[in-house]
Amino acid sequence: MSQANLNPNNIHQARWHDHIRDCKEILRIVEPVEIAGRITKLTGLVMIAVGIKLPIGAACYVPLSEGRRVEAEVVGFDGESLLLMPQSGVDGVVPGAKVFALEVAEALPKPHHGQPPRRRGTDVARHLPVGNELLGRVVDGAGNPLDELGKIESSQKAPLNARPMNPLMRAPIEEILDVGVRAINSMLTVGRGQRMGLFAGSGVGKSVLLGMMARYTTADVIVVGLIGERGREVKEFIEQILGPEGLARSVVVAAPADAPALMRLQGANYATTIAESFRNQGKNVLLIMDSLTRFAMAQREIALAIGEPPATKGYPPSVFAKLPALVERVGNGKPGEGSITAFYTVLTEGDDQQDPIADAARAILDGHIVLSRSLAESGHYPAIDVEQSISRAMHNITSVEHQKLARKLKQLNSRYMRSVDLINVGAYEAGRDAVLDLAIAKHDTIDAFLQQDISERADVNDSIQYLAHVLDEAKLN
Numbered sequence: 001m002s003q004a005n006l007n008p009n010n011i012h013q014a015r016w017h018d019h020i021r022d023c024k025e026i027l028r029i030v031e032p033v034e035i036a037g038r039i040t041k042l043t044g045l046v047m048i049a050v051g052i053k054l055p056i057g058a059a060c061y062v063p064l065s066e067g068r069r070v071e072a073e074v075v076g077f078d079g080e081s082l083l084l085m086p087q088s089g090v091d092g093v094v095p096g097a098k099v100f101a102l103e104v105a106e107a108l109p110k111p112h113h114g115q116p117p118r119r120r121g122t123d124v125a126r127h128l129p130v131g132n133e134l135l136g137r138v139v140d141g142a143g144n145p146l147d148e149l150g151k152i153e154s155s156q157k158a159p160l161n162a163r164p165m166n167p168l169m170r171a172p173i174e175e176i177l178d179v180g181v182r183a184i185n186s187m188l189t190v191g192r193g194q195r196m197g198l199f200a201g202s203g204v205g206k207s208v209l210l211g212m213m214a215r216y217t218t219a220d221v222i223v224v225g226l227i228g229e230r231g232r233e234v235k236e237f238i239e240q241i242l243g244p245e246g247l248a249r250s251v252v253v254a255a256p257a258d259a260p261a262l263m264r265l266q267g268a269n270y271a272t273t274i275a276e277s278f279r280n281q282g283k284n285v286l287l288i289m290d291s292l293t294r295f296a297m298a299q300r301e302i303a304l305a306i307g308e309p310p311a312t313k314g315y316p317p318s319v320f321a322k323l324p325a326l327v328e329r330v331g332n333g334k335p336g337e338g339s340i341t342a343f344y345t346v347l348t349e350g351d352d353q354q355d356p357i358a359d360a361a362r363a364i365l366d367g368h369i370v371l372s373r374s375l376a377e378s379g380h381y382p383a384i385d386v387e388q389s390i391s392r393a394m395h396n397i398t399s400v401e402h403q404k405l406a407r408k409l410k411q412l413n414s415r416y417m418r419s420v421d422l423i424n425v426g427a428y429e430a431g432r433d434a435v436l437d438l439a440i441a442k443h444d445t446i447d448a449f450l451q452q453d454i455s456e457r458a459d460v461n462d463s464i465q466y467l468a469h470v471l472d473e474a475k476l477n
Helices: 011-029 182-187 206-216 231-248 261-280 292-305 317-327 356-364 373-377 400-418 420-424 434-441 443-450 460-472
Strands: 036-043 046-050 059-063 069-078 081-086 098-101 127-130 156-159 195-200 221-227 250-255 284-290 339-347 367-370
Touching: 046 069, 069 261, 081 261, 127 261, 156 261, 182 400, 182 443, 182 460, 195 206, 195 356, 206 221, 206 231, 206 284, 206 339, 221 231, 221 261, 221 292, 231 250, 250 261, 261 284, 261 292, 261 317, 261 339, 292 317, 292 339, 292 356, 317 356, 339 356, 400 420, 400 434, 400 443, 400 460, 434 443, 443 460
Parallel strands: 195 339, 195 367, 221 250, 221 284, 284 339
Antiparallel strands: 036 046, 036 098, 046 081, 059 069, 059 098, 069 081, 127 156
């Protein structure tokens, strides 16, 4: 029926006409694609599908006979064949099993909203829940609850891979973020929107330090990504380290070591997506990810499984492309928006600081905090090596007096550590080096300043005053 034949007094006829017009608009933008394919090969971690065309990063699923389904993601292609990486076990998949695209309802154009937009690449990617409903919850890399507190009722969803932000649109780092740790607040001051690396081997107290920052920070929201760690450690971190108070304003995304590689990779992206959603609300977010090394190992598993050749110590080139893509998503938003201050733990195998992942992370982060095994073995907690650690944003957010105090303490501590062997064997005679004499006299005071009990909170002002007090007593006569 044409517009001229419409009866203006017939409201039902007008509604049907509008509905048909909207349907025509939706059908006009639909692209002819095959919506189903089949599995032809399953080798190791990779499924090969034919008969379906999906872009890289698209989500799909394989229905099983018992009513379950295996969700997967497109990680590559070979000719007309798609390479799929499953998110769970592949038990029950049979040869020739159907593959369907996992479409997102939010990607479909809505009637009565003008011209429907063209679909973006992120529209066919996996969308997971975000928003305030996640506060106090523990979820896995797919957004499923792990805390047995019921289904997450969130009306907001966001794609795992966000569009890159224009670096010129970011607000500069101008404010200090109080993390509640004296050594960091005074010697390695962290700014809002800064990205720090926590470099440590196994068993030197990195999880305890992260828990202290999570409990004592002044950030509005805390997002914790436990990627590739032991399953037992996840429960310990939530109950013993984070605590009820820390969990109340936190979101925990857990993808332990026994999770598939794609789920670990997705868990890191999901934690970043949640942090971005809170940043868009204007909140200051603290993102803690433990660890960046497990994220890189998950990508290595996927890349090697689909045939990518190794380049640096067994790591394919795609690993070193994924790291900056993940890290650059955090930081400050546009002026007037919120911020994401991120701490990434980096595992150094055998305390080797030249590990390829550690070396790559050090180059793309805004500073690094090194935890020393020798300090941990001597009972020095937190075992922060202030000599090897640095905050690249500290000179922009601290006063000149504060920087002078930090340099003075680092100088005294470094002088003592370089001469500790001579002092212990009695080869050094007092009076030969005035700076070293001062460092020896004040070593116990400096050592006490750099240590902190797990139940103790030290804000920025108290930390700076304590630092000034230590060095005022250590002035040369």
